[in-house]
Amino acid sequence: MHIQISNPRLKNNKLATVLYNEGKVEVEGNSTNGQERIIYRADNNHNFYVSDDGTFYGYAKQTRKIYVYVDGICLEATVKCTDPQYRASCILKKGQKVSYKVSGASGYTPVTYKVGNTKYASVSSNGLTKGKKYGRTTLTISADNVSVSFNIYILKSKVYKGVSKAQAICKTKPRYSQAKRMRKDYVDCSSFVWKSYKPYGVNFGSKSYAPTAADIAKWCGKKKKLLKLSTYNGKSDRLLPGDLIFYRKRSGKNGRYKNIDHIAMYVGNDTIVHADGSSVSYSYPWYRKVAAIARPVK
CATH class of the missing domain: 2.60.40.1080 (Immunoglobulin-like)
Known part of the structure; x- marks a missing residue:
């Protein structure tokens, strides 16, 4: 036995x-x-x-x-x-401190934070993140045996304000209307971008009336703000929040600059915010053919 x-x-x-x-x-x-x-x-x-x-x-x-x-x-x-939760915003100004403290974790395992490149940002043991240098790095948050990594961007003040304004407008859910685009609580694609940047000195050539998407692209071209399309098209890792993506007309010709009929603002992590025939919403950047990409504040 x-x-x-x-x-x-x-x-x-x-x-x-x-x-x-x-x-x-x-x-x-x-x-x-x-x-x-x-x-x-x-x-x-x-x-x-x-x-x-x-x-x-x-x-x-x-x-x-x-x-x-x-x-x-x-x-x-x-x-x-x-179901742990953390701050969703991925943009910071240089010198700004933002808390990414996780809520809703079990308490059984430690919550940890790690910055990919400490040249651009630092993070404390409780998730307090500080922007140190203009650029992009990753932040990895681990809680309850699951890790999530995403880009965080340290932006110039004017760009930070423009992106923040765009996100704030999105939260108000303005109505889409080309006829009423300049009124309060109404937007179309180009007036939305103009209303986001205009308070901070970027008016794309008009202080009183939002240009069309094609005219905004044309202004960016004259001011040498367009980025090399072959380098940036389809490559979200090369874009920065605040960059503008211009889309071609889906079919036919409209007689405008580069056949552009739509504009969106890139906000980071493979996401745009735009007014595309309804209200303002977030979307995937590469859902249509791109005609041009611009960085209005370099």
Whole structure:
């Protein structure tokens, strides 16, 4: 007769995972011939699942108990399924401090922050990020065994204000109208960009009336603000918030500069904000053919 004495225990009895991401209950000290006899059960399977190997998933914020039956005893783990939140803005001014402190984490695991290139920004242990030099770097936030990385941009004051204004206008949900484009609470694509930049000294050649998208591009060309299209077209990693993307007419000719009929503002992390026939909204930059790209403030 072969007798094996075991001392099964959980590697960690307080576990956490972000929604729709997997975690795992790990057992150690159990008998080697009893691996296949470990049984995992949850106290409630509503929006929660635990597999035969101890892997678990959560589909709603909750706290669950997982019971592990091994070598004749029952072990218990507490699992939190979380949805951590952090500041969404990715733009900073030089010298500005912004908090990216995470809320909604489990408290079972440390929340960590890391800047890709400390030449451009620094971050403290609690997520306080400071812009140090104009440019772009990455910020990686880790919480409950899941990491998220995104670009943060340190912008010149005028660009920062223009992008912030565009995002503020978006929140007010102005109505789209070409006829009423210059009135309060109304925009079309070009008046939206003009209203975002105009308060900060960038009026694209008119202080009183927003030019068309094509005329804004033409002004950028005369002022040597256009970027080399082959270098920037389709490459979000080369763009900076505040850059303008001009789109060609979908079909036919309109007789305007470069056949342009639409304009959008790039706001970082593969996203534009624009008024495209409804209200102002966020979108993917490369959804149409691009005619020109400009950096109005260099």
